Amino acid sequence: MRKVFDDYRALSDEMLRSNEVRVPHFLDAMKKSLDRRSNWTFWLPYVLSLDVCMKCGTCAEVCPVYISSGRKEIYHPAVRSELIRKVYRRYFTWPGRLFPGLVGAEDLTEDKLDALAESIYRCTVCRRCAYVCPLAIDNGLIVREARKIFDAIGIAPDELKEKGTRKQLEMGNATGTPTAAFLDIIEFLEEEIEDQRGYKIKIPVDKKGAEYLVMHNAGDYLAFAETVMGAAEIFHAAGVDWTLNSPDTGINDAVNYGVFFSDIEFTEVLKAQIKTIVNLGVKTLVVGECGHAFEAFKYLMLRLIPPSERPFEVKSILELIDEWIREGRIKVDPEKNPEPVTYHDSCKLGRLGGLYEEPRRILKACCKDFREMEPNREMSYCCGGGSGFAIMTKGDFLKFRMETYGKIKAEQLKATGASIVALACSNCKGQFREIINYYKLPLRFAGISELVANALVR
């Protein structure tokens, strides 16, 4: 593919449409993004981040892409933000209109627009940089806002939109699995559990009025079935009233790729999910092992949807398992997971979600040899699967993921000496699967639910 920014491409030529005139449309969309009413969802952090960066470069010192690229200027978080700020200053501020050279303002050209579009898909919005910035300026947020602007002019990765949010709204899940196939999978999983464990359990589907509706990332049914089975065994062992749901009931997929690139898509998917949950009349929505879905339901939803329109509780499956182990509702034996296990803090669950203790308490209860990966918690490095990257592979993009984020993660993993890395996020699993292959690491990944199920004492 044609080179527009670096050696990789996240957006195809058909998507970029470089032969068309796009700059005026971009500027229109950017103008809207700067309006406090039309972009109320992120206006304050956005304008603060545009206006007050002191160019100290502290963000770069902790950015996984910048560090692992050998400190390439184009991957510097604040340099990337400057691409957008230059346009902002030139067209939307007085100093930039009057003295562009002095304040760092530049005209936007079609070529620069191409480069900008690609550059915002070299950051996973992991917000590690925002955590350490002395001013709490958020380069990740600027990237996300830029993605919103591009989406508004019809430029967004098709993995996230056409084959993501759009497909999810049409089919009920972003994997495009129809109900019949979904029910087949469930039956197959029940048989698998019986084969593996020697007991039969029934996985309830579409049960109305259940106490818990467990919504997984639908990709898990296809790629990480152990997590789905593990969750089923845990809910069965807890003896609670629970259910999964099929596409027949609406949306049966916890993902919401709108989190990554568009508030409009985000809201539409969220509303469809909420409608499904309300129709099922469940008491609690349990978000499966999916980081961004947790962020969406636990935080982003709160000010977007009035409480009266979401009459259900939201819990991460981690919170629930942690509670049940502590209450003694489920019993686990760490001897059943004797191998050394480490844990990777997903950005969305940790830095953005605040779930640091829950996974650790669970793993310590269920595994004999738990080891921390360094650095961890709020300083955990993004694995590189975030903000949609886990499902983006075209144009050598997988190589980008491996040679940047993946490189750091592989080193961290090796240093732990663990033979299992526990993960609680589907996108992380997608990325770690590739990292382990790419770097031929002598370990495997496992979902938390899988490890808990394996440790269950019946």
Add this chain to the structure above:
Amino acid sequence: MEGIGYVIGVVLPYAAVGVCLAGSLYKISFWARAPKHLHWELFPYPRTTAGKLEEMVVEVLTLRSLYTYNRRLWLPSLLMHWGIYLLALWLLVLVTGLLSAGFAGMLGTLGGILAGAGSLWLIFRRTGGDLRQLSSPVEYLNLLLIFLLSFGGLITGFLGSTAEVREYLLGILTFSPRVPTNPLFLWEILLGELFLIYLPFGRMFHFAAKYFSYHRVKWGEAD
């Protein structure tokens, strides 16, 4: 010269303070009137007022983020910030007359030295490495302004001549302004006025922005 002295010493101080106040109010209300955005906090963050205060004070006084993650900039930045804090204190002590004049002169001189050295050091730091790519002319101008202000204050004796400066400032404050007797002071006063006028509109206003980016964004906000 008389006329210019009058403008700089008597008219402009009020204009500068007026612009600074109006500009600050405008900027702060621009952010304060922001609609409540979606939750976007980063964990962990301090949950109590005391905890928040503590984190803020430690950050302001020690520049802990720089110390931990960007050590190269920490010392020059710390010098400059402490210099500015001392200069603010100097101004306060001077006009209130709370402490001895000698002490005020010491504060002013020390503040000037620290701020001048820190800003100069930062200018050099910016001319090399990653920071060079990141800097537009305005970054250097900001630092240069602080340098000139502190260096000028030192060589004109403005920061040390306590009695005379006090008299002048009190004259301004009591609306009976008089042109200072030492003509060199006019340079320093002019720089100070430029600084005040520019402050709310430039990036040096980050100390106010920081309140919003921490309290409203990074640390979340009660529902």
